[in-house]
Amino acid sequence: MKFFVDTADVAEIEELAVTGLLDGVTTNPSLVAKAGRPFLDVVREICALVDGPVSAEVTATDGATMLAEGRKLAALAPNVCVKVPLTWDGLKTCRQLRRENILVNVTLCFTPLQALLAAKAGATFISPFVGRLDDIAHDGMALIGDICDIYAQYPALETEVLVASIRHPVHLLEAAKLGAGVATLPPSVLKQLVKHPLTDRGLEGFLADWAKTGQSIL
Ligand code: G3P
Helix, strand or coil: CEEEEECCCHHHHHHHHCCCCCCEEECCHHHHHHHCCCHHHHHHHHHHHCCCCEEEECCCCCHHHHHHHHHHHHCCCCCEEEEEECCHHHHHHHHHHHHCCCEEEEEEECCHHHHHHHHHCCCCEEEEEHHHHHHCCCCHHHHHHHHHHHHHHCCCCCCEEEEECCCCHHHHHHHHHHCCCEEEECHHHHHHCCCCHHHHHHHHHHHHHHHHHCCCCC
16 A cells, blocks of 8 residues: 655655655645645655655646646656546546646545546546545545445556545555555654554563663664
8 A cells, every 4th residue: 555645744744755655745725825835846845855646736627727737737847646626627637637648636536436537537546535524424434445346347447546535544444454555644644653552662661671681782
C-alpha cells in the first residue's frame, strides 16, 4: 500500500520525507489556502522533496480552463499529478491530460459509479472521500469496498484507489484490508501509526536491563 500525505505544509512534508516512507503527496485548494503561500512555489518545493506523485488541483470549473491550468501545473515538475473534480468537465479534462501522459487524480468522489466514470476517463487515481461520508453518518468505508470490488471485475481498468479524507488510523486499517492501493493521510494520522504504549514500555524495559550490563555496542 502506498502512503501519501495530505497537506500543503512544506515543513511537515520535509519532516516526513526523511523517513523514506512517503510515496507521494496530495494537496487541495483548502490545504493550499491554509499553507498561506504562493501555490506554484509550494508545488515546486513539494515535488523536489518527494519522488512520488504530487497532486495539485485545478481551480477552474470549465473544461478549457481546467485543461490550461492542468498543463501549467504539469509543467512545474515531472511528478505533478493534476487533480480534477469529478464533474463532466473534470472527466473530459482527465481524458485529455491522460492522452498527454500527464498523471491525473480525480477527486471529490462519493459513489462507486462516479469512480467507474473516472476509471473510464483513464484516471491515474480516484479519490473517494471516506471521512466526509462518515461525517454525515454514511458508511465511507463501504464506498471503498464497492469501488475495489467493481475495479477488480475489470482488470483492464488501471485506476488506483487513493483513499482520501481519512480521519483516523482505523480508516487506514480498513482500507488496507480492502486492498486499496493508496491512502492519503493527514500528517497527524501518519505520525500516530507508529505509536503504541506497549512498544514504549517494552523499549524502556529493554534499555533499563541493557544499562545494567554496563556494556555498549559502539
Ligand atoms: O485532500 C483530499 C482529502 O483528503 C481532503 O479530505 O475531508 O480532510 O478535507 P478532508
